[in-house]
Amino acid sequence: MTMKVIVHQFNIEPTDEQEHTMFQTLGLCRRLYNTALEQREIYYRQTTNCLTYNKQANELAALKKVFPEYRTVNAQVLQDCLKRLDNSFQRFFDGISGYPHYKDMYHYNSFTYPQADKQDHFKRPGYIYPPKIGYVKLNAHFEFDPSLVSRINVKFHGGKWYANLTSEIEETQCYGLLTQVGIDVGLLSFAAFSDGSKIENPRYYRKSEKRLAKLQRQLSRKKKGSKNRGKAKSKVAKYHAKIANQRKDFLHRASYHIVQEYDFIAVEDLQIKNMVKNHCLAKSISDAGWGIFIKYIEYKSKKFGKILVKVPPAGTSQTCICGEHVPKDLSVRVHECPKCKLKADRDVVSAMVILQRANEMCA
Ligand SMILES: [Zn+2]
Incomplete structure (x- = not known):
């Protein structure tokens, strides 16, 4: 039996309060990611060894004591931040990508529940329940099977929020379940x-069109066969x-x-x-x-x-x-x-x- 992983992307509509929590979650995740990266660098400089994912994940409980704001974020989501960093390092060691970067808010725009409890997140029709956020309105523009969803990623992109739902299904079922x-x-x-x-x-379309129209007007005013007309013609062609x-x-x-x-x-x-x-x-x-x-x-x-x-x-x-x-x-x-x-x-x-x-x- 071949399994295939598919991802559905749906638009979600959080309330103002939920959106506030979601931005806060993103901010905390990003801070955790960057801090964990820094911690790895310091550790490496001092010991020339690599800090592992497990070691960093074991410190999460202690982190929540010192910074109680991290209690507002789901534990799985925090683990996922560290996992992302670990994956970035793995890719770097494997020569697939460059050295992991510190992330700014534009490059850290999602958080993930890596082990979604299947339909628990979809008990209320038309809503998705990301833990610690609450029931958020989900615009599912086609049907999907909630019992297959194994991973939920909440993303902020282009001023909108999305839920990316990952399902693992048998290859033969996939039709109609694709994004x-x-x-x-x-x-x-x-x-x-x-x-x-x-x-x-x-935006440049309109600007370019105006300029082109102007060049074309200039061309039409030039006398046929004149040197200036040739020049104007090549100007128009270049602009095209x-x-x-x-x-x-x-x-x-x-x-x-x-x-x-x-x-x-x-x-x-x-x-x-x-x-x-x-x-x-x-x-x-x-x-x-x-x-x-x-x-x-x-x-x-x-x-x-x-x-x-x-x-x-x-x-x-x-x-x-x-x-x-x-x-x-x-x-x-x-x-x-x-x-x-x-x-x-x-x-x-x-x-x-x-x-x-x-x-x-x-x-
Ligand atoms: Zn209608």
């Missing part, structure tokens, strides 16, 4: 995800190349992120979509970027063994996940379903519909 995402191209933002997150258009490079770089980073985060990726089939003639310029431009984006996701999916499903695009923006037809023109930003009462960003709902279609296709 899934539907992606919709937006007009205001670059892409919207079915879990409610978004990738914004890079610069924008293209910026865009490529952005698309590479965005597609890499998606393929790293998700196993099952659903997008609209653009070849069909392109057959519909579009008179909205901004939409055409974003569609062009979207085509390259899908290509990048496609080959990265193959490289990393992920699944990419393209679904028929018809009506994804006019439908609710409950099946109700919810018509709206481009100016309406919020989807409000009269039937199931779902109210959310229109592009996010489209992304959910896209994911739903992909699942139906693969069922």
Whole structure:
């Protein structure tokens, strides 16, 4: 029997009080990690021996006596901090990565319950219970089996909180349990995800477009066949190349992120979509970027063994996940379903519909 480890990522919504505790937990974990790293360095300088994980973990009880604030953090979570440090050293000794770094708040943004007690954390429907934090609202955008969850990681990323749930399952069961995402191209933002997150258009886009328009105006004023016109032409061409490079770089980073985060990726089939003639310029431009984006996701999916499903695009923006037809023109930003009462960003709902279609296709 082959077992496979899979990770689901769900958005969680802590209350203000819970969020305060979560930030405090992150801060304490980071302090523990850095202190433990320093302790290892001092120990090494004095004895030329390495301090082990067990030795450091045995000191946790004493640490809580001196610094009672550590009692507010779950014991497993503290052990996990030391384990992370130990793993970093192992990777360093094995020559896989560099010497462990001290972490700042941007590089220490999650804490982990390494031995989740299966369904104990999911007794209340729609909530997750990370010990010492309390019941936090969990936005599970697809079904998962709580009894299989063996590890919970709570992460703060891009201003939002996520729960990464690790399950170990038989290879044959994995289908439908993979981390899934539907992606919709937006007009205001670059892409919207079915879990409610978004990738914004890079700010330089608009700036670059303005500058390009100015260069093009200058070009049009030059006399045909003149030397100055040639100069202006090459300026425009150079600027086009610069924008293209910026865009490529952005698309590479965005597609890499998606393929790293998700196993099952659903997008609209653009070849069909392109057959519909579009008179909205901004939409055409974003569609062009979207085509390259899908290509990048496609080959990265193959490289990393992920699944990419393209679904028929018809009506994804006019439908609710409950099946109700919810018509709206481009100016309406919020989807409000009269039937199931779902109210959310229109592009996010489209992304959910896209994911739903992909699942139906693969069922
Ligand atoms: Zn609905």
